[in-house]
Amino acid sequence: MNQPLIDLVNISKSFDGELILDDLNLSVKENSFVTLLGPSGCGKTTTLRIIGGFVSPDQGRVIFGGEDITRMPPNKRQLNTVFQKYALFTHMNIAENIAFGLKIKGKSKDYIRDKIKYALKLVNLDGFENRSVDSLSGGQQQRIAIARAIVNEPRLLLLDEPLGALDLKLRQDMQYELIRLKNELGITFIYVTHDQEEALTMSDTIVVMNQGYIQQMGTPEQIYNEPENAFVADFIGESNIVDGIMLRDELVEIFGARFACVDKGFGQRTPVDVVIRPEDIDLVKPDDGTLTGVVTHLIFKGVHYEMEVTTDGGFEWLVHSTDMFPVGQEVGIHVDPFDIQIMNKPASEDEEAVGVNE
């Protein structure tokens, strides 16, 4: 059951002399929900199009179920795609849209009729057979696009930002629907989004991409709690990323103050990036804090207060807390050792550009 279903091996792709994917390797297990996550233009759609067969890679191979399909045309591949803007056939009604793939495969009329009914039920649009595409809302069109793909019983479903055009409430509903669908059908999903919350909610595995490279791959917990570099930390959720010096194992210096941490093996007096999530900062009395600062901003966010605490060097710490400290109050900053993430500074200049310090 846990064989790799699809393997991307050393994939490279350039457009107009510009390298978009650089030696990309990705292995996706059968029955998993893998999300490609990254900022706009990082090559997510390109990766998906290579898997779907709409773009052929300059180098590398695409292995599907053990078979090399790098040069196989899209219509011969046992996978289906849900496109970014639905791409429904506007000259056909809903039933014809869903039936399209099945008719090509020469299925019987009865089979097709049953499948349409089943698929429409699955996406909660029973009885929409004779509606026209134009008469459907965005969310409904999206669900038809999904229905049109899944009736073909693909082994792999590619979804390119399928919820991108929907409003927040509908997005959340559809996220649950998609997870339900995946579990019901047992299809492998490769899902593209640039919304980190969506990625964290839905996936088994998240692949964080930037500028054609895979930055980190792991479970949502791993990606969130143990980001491997500053880019991932910054891209997934909010975080404070500061320069630090690893004095020795389990001790890091930030802005001249010493914090106990749990990381080892960085050597002595090594410059590092330190990542601390806003919800992991405890505001205490000035005397009890490792660093002291002044609250410079306060916003009520519903579940918590969002505060900005400026410390001596002028650095503004983002803090989430259920306790409120008014603007102007002097506070101490305390962080538990296991809430401090230490990561190596990026080696190449290329990656340096990537680590955003905000």
Place this chain on the structure above:
Amino acid sequence: MNKKSTRILAYPYLVWMAGFTVIPLLMICYYGLTDRTGAFTLDNILAVASTEHMKALWLSLSLSLISTLICLLISYPLALILRQHHIGKSSFVVFIFILPMWMNFLLRTMAWQTLLEKNGVINSLLSVLRLPPLAIINTPAAIILGMVYNFLPFMVLPIYNVLAKIDDNVMNAARDLGADNVTTLTKILLPLSIPGIISGITMVFVPALTTFVISNLLGGSKILLIGNVIEQEFTRGSNWNLGAGLSMVLMVFILISMTLIAKYDKNGEGTAF
């Protein structure tokens, strides 16, 4: 802008429409339905039933249908190629293609006349190459050639416009669902481009049906299209009443064919299975 001021903006167009479309139409109807004395008669319309007029009408219909069909057969692949390679965006090719349209219509047709003449450019070339001469001047074939040449852009452009608007991902989706190139063409591209095909057909068929310049220049004096007959009634024969009556018949023909095409379009959408 409020409703009133936008309505004022429409007046010049209304005046234009009244002056140059409605009034001439009414005048044609008046002339067509009266005789020289001004008395009401249907003779001018019934005159179409004479063998001579029926022959001209039939010839016009068949030549313009053939030309429209040829235009369509040339234009569709051409528009597809333009779309596929996004050539439309680099306007140079389109420019080259449209360039002849900037030349006077009459001039272009006369150019063909000199090319096709018995001792014209093409035949001189052929004789140099010791090939048999091309004898198509003053035949229906020459008229069809002139029609296709002159009206081709009016078929290509509307089809290209419709094709260019089809999202690449719609075609990708068809491929994704298992369609090969032929199926994608017949089940997706063709049905989606029907509006363009229809306006292309309209824009070629109607002028081809009514033309008299092309048949005058390339068909010689022996081949009379319905357009020539009408023209002659207005100019040489000075029988405006007969000319107007025949025009009305022609208009009815055009109306009927357009309605048929529009109806085919609706039926063409098909049903679920």
